[in-house]
Amino acid sequence: MDKIVNQKAWFLVLPVFAVVAFSAILPLMTVVNYSMQDTFGNNQFFWNGVGWFKELLDPSTDLGSRFFASLWRNLLFSAVILAIEVPLGIVVALSMPTKGWTVAACLVTLALPLLIPWNVVGTIWQIFGRADIGLLGYVLNHIGINYNYVANDIDAWVTVIVMDVWHWTSLVALLCYAGLKSIPDAYYQAAQIDGASRWSVFTAIQLPKMNRVLLIAVLLRFMDSFMIYTEPFVVTGGGPGNSTTFISIELVKIALGQFDLGKAAALSLVYNLIILVVCWVFYTVMTNAGIERPRHEGVA
Amino acid sequence: MARIDLVDLAHSYGGNDAALESFALKPISMTWRQGGAYALLGPSGCGKTTLLNLISGIVAPSRGTILFDGTDITQRSTRERNIAQVFQFPVIYDTMTVGQNLAFPLKNRGVPKAEVEKRVAEIARLLDLSADLNRKATRLTADAKQKISLGRGLVRSDVAAVLFDEPLTVIDPELKWQLRSKLKALHRELDLTMIYVTHDQTEALTFADTVVVMHDGRVVQSGTPAELFEKPAHTFVGYFIGSPGMNIIAAAVKGREARIEGHTIALGRSYDALPAGAKIEIGVRPEFVEVAGPTPGLLKAKIDRVDDLGRIRFARVRVGDVKFAARMPASFAPSDGCVGLRFDPSNVHVYADSRLVEGAA
Numbered sequence: 088m089d090k091i092v093n094q095k096a097w098f099l100v101l102p103v104f105a106v107v108a109f110s111a112i113l114p115l116m117t118v119v120n121y122s123m124q125d126t127f128g129n130n131q132f133f134w135n136g137v138g139w140f141k142e143l144l145d146p147s148t149d150l151g152s153r154f155f156a157s158l159w160r161n162l163l164f165s166a167v168i169l170a171i172e173v174p175l176g177i178v179v180a181l182s183m184p185t186k187g188w189t190v191a192a193c194l195v196t197l198a199l200p201l202l203i204p205w206n207v208v209g210t211i212w213q214i215f216g217r218a219d220i221g222l223l224g225y226v227l228n229h230i231g232i233n234y235n236y237v238a239n240d241i242d243a244w245v246t247v248i249v250m251d252v253w254h255w256t257s258l259v260a261l262l263c264y265a266g267l268k269s270i271p272d273a274y275y276q277a278a279q280i281d282g283a284s285r286w287s288v289f290t291a292i293q294l295p296k297m298n299r300v301l302l303i304a305v306l307l308r309f310m311d312s313f314m315i316y317t318e319p320f321v322v323t324g325g326g327p328g329n330s331t332t333f334i335s336i337e338l339v340k341i342a343l344g345q346f347d348l349g350k351a352a353a354l355s356l357v358y359n360l361i362i363l364v365v366c367w368v369f370y371t372v373m374t375n376a377g378i379e380r381p382r383h384e385g386v387a
Numbered sequence: 388m389a390r391i392d393l394v395d396l397a398h399s400y401g402g403n404d405a406a407l408e409s410f411a412l413k414p415i416s417m418t419w420r421q422g423g424a425y426a427l428l429g430p431s432g433c434g435k436t437t438l439l440n441l442i443s444g445i446v447a448p449s450r451g452t453i454l455f456d457g458t459d460i461t462q463r464s465t466r467e468r469n470i471a472q473v474f475q476f477p478v479i480y481d482t483m484t485v486g487q488n489l490a491f492p493l494k495n496r497g498v499p500k501a502e503v504e505k506r507v508a509e510i511a512r513l514l515d516l517s518a519d520l521n522r523k524a525t526r527l528t529a530d531a532k533q534k535i536s537l538g539r540g541l542v543r544s545d546v547a548a549v550l551f552d553e554p555l556t557v558i559d560p561e562l563k564w565q566l567r568s569k570l571k572a573l574h575r576e577l578d579l580t581m582i583y584v585t586h587d588q589t590e591a592l593t594f595a596d597t598v599v600v601m602h603d604g605r606v607v608q609s610g611t612p613a614e615l616f617e618k619p620a621h622t623f624v625g626y627f628i629g630s631p632g633m634n635i636i637a638a639a640v641k642g643r644e645a646r647i648e649g650h651t652i653a654l655g656r657s658y659d660a661l662p663a664g665a666k667i668e669i670g671v672r673p674e675f676v677e678v679a680g681p682t683p684g685l686l687k688a689k690i691d692r693v694d695d696l697g698r699i700r701f702a703r704v705r706v707g708d709v710k711f712a713a714r715m716p717a718s719f720a721p722s723d724g725c726v727g728l729r730f731d732p733s734n735v736h737v738y739a740d741s742r743l744v745e746g747a748a
Contacts, residue, residue: 276443
């Protein structure tokens with residue numbers, strides 16, 4: 088049977104198209120528009136072509152150097168928190184109980200940090216880490232560790248990273264727990280029968296079965312950490328110096344601090360593109376991990 | 388390679404203090420001889436899988452002991468028991484190739500590499516998996532995956548027994564036959580003790596040399612397919628095995644005669660010492676009741692319908708309110724619904740409270 092052709096059906100798509108255009112496409116195009124122009128206020132705009140992009144991607148300019156510095160900082164930050172939160176989340180999920188009332192208790196406890204708004208988390212850690220009134224800062228300094236996140240780059244980084252781990256490891260753990268729960272008992276029983284060690288059970292059953300949820304966890308945590316703004320802004324304000332100034336903080340400084348709309352728009356677009364590309368790479372690599380490739384080595 | 392003895396083995400999922408009637412497996416004692424092909428047959432929920440999991444150690448028994456070759460292994464974990472088990476649904480290690488899957492149980496036990504390769508190649512050959520050895524196991528069809536599961540169960544040559552828990556559930560009927568005969572061939576070739584759980588009597592009767600029938604947590608009979616057919620020890624075995632099942636009819640038995648609906652049937656043996664107060668029934672398979680013309684002296688019956696199974700026809704008849712199935716000879720065509728039933732006395736059994744009573748000669 089042939090497919091029915093009815094071009095009038097396109098009208099049914101119109102409402103969705105209108106909503107998406109109004110909420111996403113038009114604002115994005117406004118940003119594209121800004122990125123090609125310069126303004127001195129007064130709603131007067133001058134054509135600048137790809138000038139802002141050239142400046143942004145040229146490390147010898149002020150804009151370029153600030154962009155690349157914050158980009159490397161941000162990539163390092165994302166790499167560190169992924170390297171901590173993913174394994175830690177897996178370990179937490181593996182050590183969670185599987186039945187009884189403790190399951191509910193664990194799930195609620197784990198969900199708590201996820202429910203706290205970003206700026207509240209920032210405020211908590213801002214106070215927690217202070218040497219004069221904060222429990223952590225006071226104790227650390229009292230036992231002889233010179234800890235001061237306002238003055239020391241490393242301390243600031245450690246604080247921001249620990250704060251992110253505190254806030255978001257639960258997400259990874261909960262996702263992994265869901266993945267683990269979906270493994271049928273027969274797999275564990277078969278592994279026992281096959282004489283598998285605890286480590287083999289993990290590598291041969293649990294990790295492959297968690298593949299999907301781990302992909303989601305990695306993508307979510309990468310995107311969130313790459314876009315992080317509120318928490319470091321509240322705790323360190325991007326300092327000391329520029330040591331915790333991530334891309335989004337830099338972006339806000341340029342757009343709202345200096346009111347350089349063209350530069351900020353160009354930065355936004357490149358920022359967006361980086362996130363898309365990195366996520367695509369993650370996704371492709373992780374989904375293709377299980378795909379069959381020609382193999383030439385023997386059995387065992 | 389072992390004889391397995393179960394001594395007063397029982398299990399309750401509700402704990403040891405639960406009432407005995409609620410036990411998933413009521414106390415049983417039995418022996419599985421080395422090299423036997425057993426089928427554990429029974430309806431869903433009769434305790435077959437529980438019994439299997441007790442033997443493999445996945446479930447720890449509430450009571451009793453399990454001996455492998457006389458050694459008490461009740462407290463040993465599954466890993467230490469040296470037993471293989473294949474589950475209802477295929478279990479595949481996703482990241483491994485077919486060959487690595489088959490090699491996994493051997494590698495975990497530190498078998499030398501050359502030996503592993505030899506065994507894997509042999510099992511792959513027996514299961515027609517040789518061509519797929521280097522493929523990722525996840526990409527295969529459900530029945531190929533189940534073959535891998537079977538292969539992992541069979542790959543160790545030193546196991547005490549291989550347990551199959553309804554392993555062919557996910558397989559297409561056509562392949563089911565092939566795999567079942569393959570299992571049978573493997574059994575002959577590998578000299579392993581195999582215990583095969585199923586609720587399908589055809590599967591049980593074709594696979595096993597000894598069929599163990601379970602009902603409500605108890606083993607009601609254990610014997611060859613012929614024994615189960617000719618002399619069911621329990622009315623449950625009578626109607627669960629055979630298609631249609633055995634006719635079980637309440638009757639008054641005295642000496643060599645049973646009375647049904649005012650009519651007397653001759654029995655092959657004499658029953659004089661039936662337990663008082665027990666529920667007395669006679670059981671006779673449809674194959675041993677013949678439909679004939681309404682001759683005087685035969686039990687009068689009315690035909691409800693005739694099931695033509697091709698090779699054989701069974702008439703569903705009614706004697707008063709009692710329903711029967713009876714064999715209908717190929718040449719016989721009843722003029723009206725009224726017929727007579729002719730019983731084969733040596734195949735009419737007497738049951739007291741559902742259990743077979745041995746009569747005197």
